[in-house]
Amino acid sequence: MKLLTLTILSLASLPSVLAFGEACYYYDGAKYGNVHGTCGPESWCLQGMGYRVAGRCPGDHNNRCCIRRDCVTSLIAFPGKCTTVxxxxxxxxxxxxSPGVCPGPSNIQCCI
Known part of the structure; x- marks a missing residue:
């Protein structure tokens, strides 16, 4: 009985595990269109200087669409990453x- 219970619990958690690494996207208006990302946990996303969008990935609440996008501002020609301020x-x-060069809400800016 214990083995059956463990097997069922393991299978129940399988979809959320498999969802990590899947492609995801969200629409961000005419300027950016479909913005593509990868489903993953917060720590993984922030390590790559990304930002997360809720409701785009299956599984538990920690599995969100991670957007990792390069950016360049007009003030400084050095490349940066779009992430939260x-x-x-x-x-x-x-x-x-620097604001205005990254898709997403106003708290997503080019970090240089």
Whole structure:
């Protein structure tokens, strides 16, 4: 009986495990269109300087669409990564984000 219970529990959690790494996207208006990403957990996404969009991936609440996108601002020609202002501040310090070049809400900016 214990083996059967463990097998059933293992199979029940399988879809959320398999969902990590799947392709995902969301539509962000005429300027950016379909923005493509990969389903994954927060820690994995933030390590790559990405940002997450809820409701685009199957499985548990931690499995979200991770958008990892390069960006370049008009002020500084160095490439950056689109991520949240908060994450950029935590990693690079204040004053290293530039608005208007990344898809997503206003808190998603180019971190340089």
């Amino acid at each position: 908060e994450h950029c501040r935590n990693v690079k310090g204040p004053g290293h984000s």
